[in-house]
Structures are given as C-alpha cells and as structure tokens.
Amino acid sequence: MSVVASRRQFLALTAIAAAAAACGEATASGGGGGGETRRLRYQGSVGQVTLAELAEDLGYLGDVKLEWVGNTISGPQDIQSAATGQTDFGGAFNGAVVKLIAAGAPVKAVISYYGVDASVFSGFYVLEDSPIRTARDLIGKKVGMNTLGAHHEAVLDTYLQRNGFSPAELGKVERIVVPPVNTEQSLRQKQIEVAVLGGILRDKALVTGGIRPLLSDFELLGAFSAGSYVLTNKFLKQNPNTSRTFVTGVAKAIEWARTTPREEVIARSVEIIKKRGRNEDTSALQYWKSFGVAEPGGRLTDGTFQVWIDWLTTHGDLKAGQIKAAALYSNDYNGYSAAAASPAASGS
Incomplete structure (x- = not known):
C-alpha cells in the first residue's frame, strides 16, 4: 500500500536526518581560517544540464566554481x-524536502529549480480503449510510476481525494514502481492499467498513439514549482556570500532560460555537455521545452511547500502542525531582480 511505502521512506529519511545532525549539521566544504569556500560539490544528471551548470556556463556564478562528483537519478x-556533507547542495521534489527537514535534517531550501507548466508536466495515461474514465474507475487498478512517496503518488492522491476518496479508499488503487523507460511498454502489454509519463517518454508515447490522458499534474494543480535546491544550515552560516552568489546566479539562469529562444537554450546546453567531455548522448536535449519554475527568479513561498505538508499530514507521515512552511526555506540569499539580471551573459 502507498501509505506503508511512504512511511518506510519517511523512516529512512529520519535515519539520514539523524546522521546529518550527529555530524554537526553536516560538513561544509572549505571555510577554513574564516574564509569562504568558492567551490560547491554537486551531483549531475547524465545527458542533461542542470540550472546550476547553466548558471556557471553563463558566467552568473562569478568566481564560484562547481565541482562535479558524479551523477544521480534520485x-x-x-x-x-x-x-x-557528501555534497554542498542538492535538489529534490518539495515533498521530499519537507520529509527530510521534518525528520531533523539541518538543511534549508533556497531556490526552486524545476516545476510544472503547460509545456512540462507529467500525465497519467490509459490505453485508448480502456474503461477507465473517472477516479472511481481506478479502484483495483495498477498505476505505474517511477517511485513511491514522491511527486507522482502525491498527485494521484490529490486527484483521488478531490474526487471523494477517503483515506482508507486511497489504498484500493495499487501503485506499482516501474522504471520510466519501461512504463509505456508495461501499459501497452497491460501489465498496468495506468502509466505516468512525462517529458520525452510522454512525447514519444503520444506519437506512437493508442493512449489517452486521464489527468495531469498541470491540469490538477496548475503551474507550480515542484522541486528546490537545498544547502545545509552550516554551509549557509559559514559561506553567506558564496551562497548568495550561487542562489542569485541560479535565479538569473532561470530567467535567462525563460526569456531566451528555446533553440538557443538547447544549443547552449549541447555545448555545455560537449565541453565537459563525459561521452554523453545529447539527443534528448532537443525535446527540452522549459524548466517549469513558476515564480520569478525561483523565489520560494509558503505555498510552494504547503500542499505537500498537507499531503504528508493526510498520510500520517507528519502530525498536524508539526512543521510550518515558513521554516523550510529562505529567500535571503536570492538577490535576483529584473534590474539585477545581466543583459548579456558572458560567452553568449
């Protein structure tokens, strides 16, 4: 059941949070002798360019340098x-950020880095001839998604609750973990009745045809920022200027990507991947449409997190009033404003 899986993940995050706290709020790199580090360790993503990497390439990070330590898909x-303290910043779905901080991890969300809009969204798809047309039709059916206790399960639960499902009834819809690259095939082979598809995989499946949408996160919740970068409290305290340079640089990159022709953003991203020389396939970049960040400069609000606090409370992962949205984030390091944005990025 989804609630059980979600609670198991919550307990795992609790253990991670305890370990972080035991390490003295994690180890911030550099900062020795009173000086601030100008180096930030991070994990990337194969064949993709993150907003942090884009900001560095555009010259928005100044003398702050990123140090790639590997890739992650989680x-x-x-x-x-x-x-x-294995890296200096990381990013995740905002529900995961809420879980980690609620479990005691000494981190703070500082800027949005991805979201959902009319161009970038995840849809829940069924076969064209499927009898599933309403929320109630999902009872007893299998829904395939990339992971449990995260974005897609939260969207599914929100859809079901808005259609009158009680907490007990939520468990009657079976959630199945399916690797994204196999989800379309699993749907077509009728191993699952509903497939969550997004990005390139969604576009490819729609071109093939024979499927139709049941719902999407954009239709359900509108445009919203879905994930945030976090830094440890210790890093922010020891490196306030570096943190401000980093966050403001990412904010400028968000707006650069928002206002620059799509073809130019793609071309820039291809150049970045080629320059880093990791033998990566750049073909997927041709499908890039948007980072989906809703707010100007990626600034965070209570609303960015409240919907996920409510979901976790409904699931029993949080107690009512256990954590306030305002305690999860800070915009203090985000100096972005339209006037502050550079009219021409270096190297453009």
Missing part, C-alpha cells in the same frame, strides 16, 4: 547527500 538521494 532527488531524495541528492538532498540526503547534501544533508550529510
């Missing part, structure tokens, strides 16, 4: 690495 793992 947001929760990425922020856990930041919490325990």
Whole structure:
C-alpha cells in the first residue's frame, strides 16, 4: 500500500536526518581560517544540464566554481547527500524536502529549480480503449510510476481525494514502481492499467498513439514549482556570500532560460555537455521545452511547500502542525531582480 511505502521512506529519511545532525549539521566544504569556500560539490544528471551548470556556463556564478562528483537519478538521494556533507547542495521534489527537514535534517531550501507548466508536466495515461474514465474507475487498478512517496503518488492522491476518496479508499488503487523507460511498454502489454509519463517518454508515447490522458499534474494543480535546491544550515552560516552568489546566479539562469529562444537554450546546453567531455548522448536535449519554475527568479513561498505538508499530514507521515512552511526555506540569499539580471551573459 502507498501509505506503508511512504512511511518506510519517511523512516529512512529520519535515519539520514539523524546522521546529518550527529555530524554537526553536516560538513561544509572549505571555510577554513574564516574564509569562504568558492567551490560547491554537486551531483549531475547524465545527458542533461542542470540550472546550476547553466548558471556557471553563463558566467552568473562569478568566481564560484562547481565541482562535479558524479551523477544521480534520485532527488531524495541528492538532498540526503547534501544533508550529510557528501555534497554542498542538492535538489529534490518539495515533498521530499519537507520529509527530510521534518525528520531533523539541518538543511534549508533556497531556490526552486524545476516545476510544472503547460509545456512540462507529467500525465497519467490509459490505453485508448480502456474503461477507465473517472477516479472511481481506478479502484483495483495498477498505476505505474517511477517511485513511491514522491511527486507522482502525491498527485494521484490529490486527484483521488478531490474526487471523494477517503483515506482508507486511497489504498484500493495499487501503485506499482516501474522504471520510466519501461512504463509505456508495461501499459501497452497491460501489465498496468495506468502509466505516468512525462517529458520525452510522454512525447514519444503520444506519437506512437493508442493512449489517452486521464489527468495531469498541470491540469490538477496548475503551474507550480515542484522541486528546490537545498544547502545545509552550516554551509549557509559559514559561506553567506558564496551562497548568495550561487542562489542569485541560479535565479538569473532561470530567467535567462525563460526569456531566451528555446533553440538557443538547447544549443547552449549541447555545448555545455560537449565541453565537459563525459561521452554523453545529447539527443534528448532537443525535446527540452522549459524548466517549469513558476515564480520569478525561483523565489520560494509558503505555498510552494504547503500542499505537500498537507499531503504528508493526510498520510500520517507528519502530525498536524508539526512543521510550518515558513521554516523550510529562505529567500535571503536570492538577490535576483529584473534590474539585477545581466543583459548579456558572458560567452553568449
């Protein structure tokens, strides 16, 4: 059941948070002798360019340099690495950020880095001839998604609750973990009745045809920022200027990507991947449409997190009033404003 899986993940995050706290709020790199580090360790993603990497390439980070330590496909793992000092920043779905901080991890969300909009969204798809047309039709059916206790399960639960499902009834819809690259095939082979598809995999499946949407996170919740970068409290305290340079630089990169022609953003991203020389396939970048960040400069609000606090409380992972949205984030390091944005990025 989803509630059980979610609670298991919550307990795992609690253990990570305890480990981070035991390490004295994680180990911030550099900062020795009273000087601030100008180096930030991070994890990347194969064949993709993160907003942090884009900001560095555009010259928005100044003399602050990123140090790649490897790749990850998991947001929760990425922020856990930041919490325990293996990296200096990480990013994940905001529900995972809420879980980690509620469990005691000494980190703070500082800027949004991905989201959902009309171009970038995840849809829940069924076969064209499927009898599933309403929320009630999902009872007893299998829904395939990339992971449990995260974005897609939260969207599914929100959809079901808005359609009158009680907490007990939520468990009657079976959630199945399916690797994203196999999800379309699993749907077409009728191993699952509903497939969560997004990005390139969604576009490819729609071109093939024979499927139709049941719902999407954009239709359900509108445009919203879905994930945040986090830094440890210790890193922020020891390196306030570096933190401000980093966060403001990412904010400028968000706006650069928002206002620059799509073809130019793609071309820049291809150049970045080629320059780093990791033998990566750049073909997927041609499908890039948007980072989906809703707010100007990626600034955070209570609303960014409240929907996920409510979901976790409904699931029993949080007690009512256990944590306030305002305690999860800070905009103090985000100096972005339209006037502050550079009219021309270096190297453009």
